[in-house]
Every structure is written in C-alpha cells, then in structure tokens.
Amino acid sequence: MEILDSLYQEVEEIVEKYEQEKTPLLAILEEVQEKFRYLPRNVLGYIAKRLDIPSSTVYGVATFYSFLETKPVGEYVIRVCKSTPCHVRGGLNVLEVLKRELNLREGETTKDGKFTLEVTSCLGVCGVAPAMMINEVTYGNLTEERVREILALYRR
Ligand code: FES
Incomplete structure (x- = not known):
C-alpha cells in the first residue's frame, strides 16, 4: 500500500507539472514512462481521472505511439x-540478427530483463538506413557486424 501511495505521489507530481498546459497528456505520459519505464494500466487510469478525460482516450494515446x-x-x-x-536496405536482416543474438521474438523481453525487442516505423534517420534505436540512442548504417558490436556494449 505504501509503495502504491508513493507511486501515485510521483505520478501526481508529474501531472501537476504539466496540467496547466494546453495539451498536457503526451508530456505527462512521456515523463511517467521515463520514470517507470512503462505505463501501468492503473497509472493511466489515475492520469485520466486527474485530467478529467476518458481513460479510453488516455489508453488510446498510450498505445498509439510506438515510443x-x-x-x-x-x-x-x-x-x-x-x-x-x-x-x-537490410532492415529485416537487422531484425533477424537481433532475434538470433537475443533469442527473442518481436515484443519479447529477455529473461534477465535486460533487452526488449520491438519493431517500429520510421525513426526519421532514413539517410543512414537501416536504423534502430536502443532507448534514446539511434544507430544507423547497420550491418550484421555492427549490430553485434553495439549489442556487446549493452551486454557489459
Ligand atoms: S525508414 Fe528507417 S529511419 Fe526512416
């Protein structure tokens, strides 16, 4: 119960920071995710209540954006x-290399909780295709070898 209270307290602080803005929802969701790494359903419900908008709207926004x-x-x-x-330019191959290296399918997370593998639409860096992002960092001009090198950095 105490843990839950402190969770809502942290969400409340984020809501208060943005609630006066014209369209606060996306900024709130982004910052809540930064804090908890994902958006739990109960937190989405709390945000909906606080902003006085339908929870279906909040959930719709949360599921619309791939980030x-x-x-x-x-x-x-x-x-x-x-x-x-x-x-x-080889995007599919990048995905295959990652699946093989991590022994994952799309949407799955490694058992140690270290990596989640997802596909997304254009990352806005088509000039260096094929590309991927790991958290906030974008990597382009990917080859099989480069994907392995990058993974090694995160496996340490
Ligand atoms: S199509 Fe892949 S970054 Fe644009």
Missing part, C-alpha cells in the same frame, strides 16, 4: 525500423 510502452519492458528497449527505406 510509449503499456507493458513492462527490459532495461534496454531495442526498436528496429521496419519502414520501406530501412527495409530495402
């Missing part, structure tokens, strides 16, 4: 771009 997570994720979330420019 928002509604399920628990690993310490490092890998997002592989699957849009056409990346796809034609």
Whole structure:
C-alpha cells in the first residue's frame, strides 16, 4: 500500500507539472514512462481521472505511439525500423540478427530483463538506413557486424 501511495505521489507530481498546459497528456505520459519505464494500466487510469478525460482516450494515446510502452519492458528497449527505406536496405536482416543474438521474438523481453525487442516505423534517420534505436540512442548504417558490436556494449 505504501509503495502504491508513493507511486501515485510521483505520478501526481508529474501531472501537476504539466496540467496547466494546453495539451498536457503526451508530456505527462512521456515523463511517467521515463520514470517507470512503462505505463501501468492503473497509472493511466489515475492520469485520466486527474485530467478529467476518458481513460479510453488516455489508453488510446498510450498505445498509439510506438515510443510509449503499456507493458513492462527490459532495461534496454531495442526498436528496429521496419519502414520501406530501412527495409530495402537490410532492415529485416537487422531484425533477424537481433532475434538470433537475443533469442527473442518481436515484443519479447529477455529473461534477465535486460533487452526488449520491438519493431517500429520510421525513426526519421532514413539517410543512414537501416536504423534502430536502443532507448534514446539511434544507430544507423547497420550491418550484421555492427549490430553485434553495439549489442556487446549493452551486454557489459
Ligand atoms: S525508414 Fe528507417 S529511419 Fe526512416
């Protein structure tokens, strides 16, 4: 109960920080996710109540954006771009390498809670396709070898 109280307290502080803004929802969701790594359903309900908007709206926004997570994720979330420019330049191969290296399928998290593997649409860096993101860091010009090198950095 105490843990739950402190969770809501932290969410409340974030809500208070943005609630006067014209469209506070996305900023709140982003900051809550930064804090908890994902957006638990009960927290989404709390935010809806506080902003006085339907919880279906909050949930709809939380599930619309690929950078928002509604399920628990690993310490490092890998997002592989699957849009056409990346796809034609080997995006799919990047995904296959990651699946093999991490022994994961799309949407899964390693047992040690370290990596979650996801696919996403354009990351906005098509000039360096194929690309992926690991948390906030974008990596481009990916080859099989480079993917392995990058993974090694995060495995340490
Ligand atoms: S298509 Fe992959 S970054 Fe744009």
